[in-house]
Amino acid sequence: MNRDLNRRRLLSLFGGGAVWGSVASLPMGTTAWAEDLESLYVPDAVDRAVERGIDALLRYQNEDGSIADRGRATAMTSLAIMAFASVGVVAGEDSPRGRALDRAIEYVLRPRNQSDGYFGRQDGSRMYGHGITTLMLTEVLGMGSSVQQNERIHDALDAAIKLILKSQAVNKPTNLQGGWRYTPDARDSDLSVSVWQVMALRSAKNDGLDVPVESIDKAVAYLENSYTSPLDDRGVPRESMGGFAYTPGTRHPSFTMTSAGLLAMQTCGRYDSPLVTGASKWLLEHPPRNNDRFFFYGMYYYAQGMHQVGGESADTATRLTAELLLRLQTRAGHWVSYEGEERNIGIVYATTLAILSLGVRYHYLPIYQR
Incomplete structure (x- = not known):
């Protein structure tokens, strides 16, 4: 730190x-x-690990300002920007980190990276990248290095939010309404893509941008359909403990999707929902393991969501997040996945998500705050 x-x-x-x-x-x-x-x-072990991780990310900044090692440059740079901001780095401050952050923001704001409001086309990151980049812009709005940069962040963000809302309104089957999928015009939905759009909308609403309450309500309805325990007429799960699935209708929760659903419900303001209670119980019974599918992705949601639950959930997640991630950090300071699908995504991806998971304790990013 x-x-x-x-x-x-x-x-x-x-x-x-x-x-x-x-x-x-x-x-x-x-x-x-x-x-x-x-x-x-x-400094404790977590502070040292985060410091080394940030220094590792600096080494992956390219001449054009992007921070990426295996493509999807806009999305990866946006994750890196959030990682820097999560430990208190300020864009444009007279330091290597401040200057690096400013260059990274400038890279994302290049006109070619956003097409008709959409950030997912140019770098091939689709709606995943669009949600990530939109969330990043909501988190740094007003924190740019100049008035002009803040104005450009606002303009890019306004168009990005409109695209998310338009994409949510695409006609879909009833149980898939309110969610998002890989492309803006997709007629189906999945939780993995949807959670980024939900976080972006909520953060934008916190910024005072125009986000209709109905869009949040529709997202909650989709999340409820993704819960693995059926709900009664009052919206209460039949089972006291349950999780979230990748798509509605599936009754087999996973660590990553349950963590994502937990955080998404909280992001929508449903902190006291029985789904939040049930998901946190499920995660206590099914703690993360480094061979879980999309481990780093899941840890990002897990650390935030369990922290906001508080009590035993927060204490357990804080301990396990540090134990698992510190053990996996390389001598060079970065993280990398050797498991499953994540092994092909790259060092910047794993390192940024690890820092963001460990960085919950610093409370700098607004999205970390209840």
């Missing part, structure tokens, strides 16, 4: 306490002040 930011956190933690009193008695700017603060700064 950025050392200056960690110091500010220490000051807030010790405000009014005995340690703060002893430090505050020292004149500002003196060597003694700096040495006393330095003695308080003891």
Whole structure:
């Protein structure tokens, strides 16, 4: 984590306490002040891992500002931007990280990367990439390096949100309505694609952008159809513990989809839903393993969703997220998957999702906040 930011956190933690009193008695700017603060700064294993991960991402920034190693440059760069922002890096600040973040945002905002509002065509990332990039833009809106950059973020975001809403309105079978699939005009839906659009819409609404309440309600209805335990007339699951499936009608939950559905429900504001309670119970009974399908993808949702549940769920997820991800970090500081489908997606993909999973504790990204 950025050392200056960690110091500010220490000051807030010790405000009014005995340690703060002893430090505050020292004149500002003196060597003694700096040495006393330095003695308080003891980075833990997660902070060190995140620092090394961010440094690894810097090494993958290309001349054009993109941060990608295996294609899908707009989507991967957007994930990297969120990873930087999640640990408090500010675009344009006079540091290697600040300058790298500014260049990355500029890359995403290139006109050729967005076609009629759509970010998923140019780099082949489809609606996955569109949702990721739109979410990123909502998270950095107002945090650009200049007024002009913020205006361009807003304009790109406005068009991107309109495309998400238009795509949701495509005529589909009843149980698939409210969700999204691989392309803007798709007539079916799946949870994996839908969760990114849901997060983008909710974050955009938090930014004050025009997102109809009906679109969130439709997304919730789709999520309810994706829950593996049937709901009664009151919307209560027949079973107290359940998960989410890739598509409605499937009764076999998975770690990744249950984590995604949990976070999506919370993102829609349904924190007290019995589906949230049931999914968190299921995840406590079925903890993540590094050979789960789409492990890094699932950990991103798991860390956020369980953190927002709180209590035993948050404590368990915090411990397991650190144990699993720190064990998998390479000596070079990055993460990479050697399992299943994720092994072909690349180092930037795995590293950004690992940082975002571990970065829940820092609370810098608005989407992390309840």
